[in-house]
Amino acid sequence: MSDDRSARLDLPQLHAGQAQKETTHNEALALIDLAVQAAVVAVGVDTPPSGPAPGDCWIVGPGPVGAWAGRASAIAGWTAGGWRFVAAREGMRAWSVADGVDVRFAAGAWRAGDVPVARLLVDGVQVVGAQQPAVPPPTGGATVDAEARAAVALMLTALIEHGLLAS
Template sequence: MAILETARLGFPLLSAGQAHKELFHNEALARIDFLIHPIVQAVETDPAAIVPVPGQSWLVGSGATSDWLDHDDQVAGWTGNGWMFIAPLPLMRVYVETIDNFAIYRGSWQMVEAVASPAAGAVVDIEARMVIDSILAALEAQGILMSDP
């Protein structure tokens, strides 16, 4: 019997006459819970170094050990019953609490870099810089860009 799951994110699907449908349904809901507005605590490689609470998740760093072995770059979410691993898709974006920044998956997780306001140049156009600064402020307010420290 073929495993029934969604094409992109691998959510388990129900089949006619399937026993224990609630298990598959609950797993799908747990995956959705980790993926809607994804927030991870940190990037970590050793799950023994943390004390997880149900609903928390981490980005699995390269060279992960123990329960996370062979899950590099995945999102590891603690369900209370064990770890749930979610493979990232290109351009997936998560918020990393410990560094107060976003990470974007582009073959590996990359932290978002702040865009600096315009500076320098032979001719300074104050009005143009003010407009650029207001655009950057609007993008930061929407969470699209990180603010320049």
């Protein structure tokens, strides 16, 4: 990092004795406006849209062209001063309006709809944890109870389909 830019969002920084500090400050605010509580029109777009409205943002795709060239994976936002970009960083999140899901930048790519958690709590009670190993369906036995086996098989199928048990 140079003394001119911030380490995480690459925001311009003020310096003592700097003329026209408001220009640097306003540029930093414009970039913060794109990054904080980000909501994007769409994810993975390579061509800048024509006629964007101020405040509209997109996540640039892997092969950007035109005004977005060289800005792959960045958040591109249209402002009164033209396009501004915030480079993607590990862990960044945004809301994808087109998909109706959170997107997260992880391992060098934007991932839509993935919500990684170690466990899920409802009112402080764990309701979902890590996937457990497969449970074999019932077999054998001296007395065959077809209805009980069918019910157990349906429960196992539902738990597998929900991803709670391995298949």
